[in-house]
């Protein structure tokens with residue numbers, strides 16, 4: 001046998017890189033059923049995820065770490081289940097974000113993009129992309145992402161650009177794309193339109209300006225009006241009052257005079273006016289306010305724009321032309337004050353629209369833009385969710401989705417940027433017509449003239465990412481990948497981009513690819529700091545996932561993110577949690593070391609009919625067997641100890657629970673249960689008991705001393721196989737959460753088992769492609785084993801607590817007498833284990849059916865109806881002891897009360913009978929315990 005050479009501690013730094021490279025080189029990330037290969041089987045249904053493409057120039061943050069961990073878990077789970085899986089990776093060109101980065105670097109050289117020109121700017125942006133584009137994908141690899149990197153895509157690559165052209169032209173041909181003047185959100189700093197979704201509102205102190213709108217004519221009558229943006233007065237085209245407002249009814253139909261400019265505009269009546277705001281009348285500026293724009297549409301008012309693209313006052317602003325919007329505001333207001341038009345100013349809290357990217361104040365402006373007529377697309381998208389073809393998890397987001405799509409506005413898709421998909425429209429200088437084309441034309445499609453010029457604008461980034469699930473598979477070509485992998489299965493992303501992205505993919509998938517883009521949308525929450533605050537540079541509470549991975553390992557970070565999250569809810573992340581999970585990784589490693597060293601040191605052999613004693617999970621090479629009817633065969637459990645049966649039963653229950661939780665997307669809860677099982681049941685109990693069983697030959701039926709040598713061997717064999725089996729199963733269950741440490745340990749387990757003479761073998765090449773532990777049915781004997789072992793655990797815990805309370809020296813083995821009624825026989829079989837785990841004197845441990853009478857000088861414990869007497873004479877403080885018993889009795893009474901209430905309520909009728917019976921049994925045990933506690937208390941009186 002080789003020397004035991006597993007390092008003492010888990011060195012994630014050396015393991016992670018090596019394992020990842022090995023997976024990738026071995027081709028494990030590629031779909032097991034590939035439509036481009038001759039052995040392709042079209043009947044197998046694949047499981048497909050398209051990655052939410054991170055910005056190509058981005059740096060890994062926790063949001064990325066979250067979706068990568070979650071999607072990798074989903075992919076690994078299905079891969080282990082034998083489903084052909086494909087996870088398509090890629091990056092997004094991210095229009096504004098990338099352009100700003102490059103502009104920033106230009107600014108360092110004192111240059112602007114206008115100075116170097118469009119072609120040179122794009123050249124530099126591509127160079128930027130080449131230089132930095134690989135960083136983010138490298139970081140995603142570090143997280144363990146098992147994507148098929150050979151299918152990696154970029155939203156500006158050739159194939160995807162073709163898809164964008166195709167989509168644009170099709171929408172145009174269907175009349176769903178149009179160009180026109182519209183009030184849009186204008187970013188004067190970025191000099192581009194930004195979408196509603198890219199605008200953030202912040203409450204800021206401002207001023208409400210009251211002034212007089214003088215009526216035309218000789219009279220000094222006026223209408224008081226209030227505004228927060230006086231410069232927009234220059235673009236007013238009406239003053240509106242509420243239809244039956246008695247204050248102003250007589251003015252409707254007359255004219256008022258625009259201050260300083262002297263233009264005459266009408267007084268109109270419209271129900272939109274808020275009678276409580278300002279003086280109750282509204283100035284109407286259709287060129288710079290969306291609500292006023294709507295009023296203007298209703299009343300046929302002209303629309304006047306008073307700002308240019310840098311938000312300076314334009315030629316419509318009379319004497320203020322050329323002034324910045326805020327300067328113009330100040331000057332106009334001063335002039336109005338001089339003219340006696342100002343009534344008052346008062347402080348006012350404004351809801352200021354600012355751009356997400358640049359941060360400056362957005363101006364609603366009239367501008368010529370390209371739009372998608374979204375109504376028909378939205379209707380199809382609504383239907384796909386409402387008829388159940390697409391399911392949103394958690395379900396409550398369905399309402400949010402519906403509400404947004406029902407009130408959706410046409411989508412402004414043009415951006416005045418250079419980095420992106422240029423709008424495929426050419427304008428003819430000869431005939432003035434537009435040519436819309438899939439391939440760059442060299443002449444006008446209408447007059448044939450060569451003097452055509454392409455629209456300078458580019459498309460909104462979300463236009464190309466909306467095509468992502470099918471453009472990455474080859475659409476518009478009818479490729480094998482597209483035919484087999486589309487529709488994809490799962491769209492996993494943050495709820496914050498449900499509208500930005502998810503809704504658009506659904507609309508565009510239905511429109512272009514002829515089917516839903518995915519059948520399930522899983523939304524995860526945002527990650528906040530440990531106090532629930534948003535992470536931001538300003539607060540200094542940002543956690544960098546790269547640092548965390550450097551210091552604590554990728555598995556610890558992944559496990560923390562996965563276990564801390566529930567669908568759709570934000571999670572708070574603290575480094576302490578990651579540290580705790582690093583400790584969990586160490587726990588796994590240490591348990592693995594124990595199992596491996598045991599397997600390597602024990603010489604097995606000389607046992608005939610080895611399979612006969614292998615237990616219910618033989619043959620081991622295939623591992624998982626469904627329940628077997630054992631009535632006709634000799635019971636293979638004969639040689640199993642109670643602990644063996646218990647751990648096997650508990651593991652079976654765990655596998656069933658994990659499967660149920662995975663099926664209902666409760667990945668976090670599944671992870672917590674695996675953690676609890678591994679740490680609290682396997683490592684803390686079974687491994688400890690296994691050490692005893694192995695060294696002493698086991699606590700088999702009857703007393704050990706009487707067993708033949710061969711029986712001891714069988715017992716050792718069973719224990720070793722169980723250690724290997726539980727370890728193996730746990731590694732499989734943990735693999736989607738913590739892929740690196742599990743793969744590393746599993747490899748050692750595999751080779752150790754191959755070298756050992758055990759029948760239990762691991763046959764897969766690697767854990768990443770090893771079969772998932774499928775749930776088996778619970779067998780009749782399992783519940784009993786769990787109940788019995790739980791009693792033994794409770795007894796050990798109670799004695800340990802008492803020892804700690806009384807400061808009994810560790811290592812001092814004390815005598816004990818256990819009175820257990822009809823459970824005495826079962827407990828006697830556990831005598832050795834109980835003695836070892838509770839540090840009792842094995843030779844002075846008696847387990848009997850009934851009490852021999854009063855036990856003077858003993859401390860009495862009552863656990864689950866079993867009495868334990870420990871002769872701690874001299875250590876017993878009578879008064880303290882009485883108080884302790886009273887406290888315990890009170891606790892039992894409150895437990896009994898709770899159960900009685902439960903059983904008297906609707907639970908008893910509604911819950912399944914076995915579940916109700918379980919509670920009744922619990923109550924019976926508590927009642928028994930209470931009786932015994934009361935009896936012992938009597939002995940003090």
Ligand SMILES: [Zn+2]
Nearest residue numbers: 428431444447
């Ligand atoms: Zn033409």
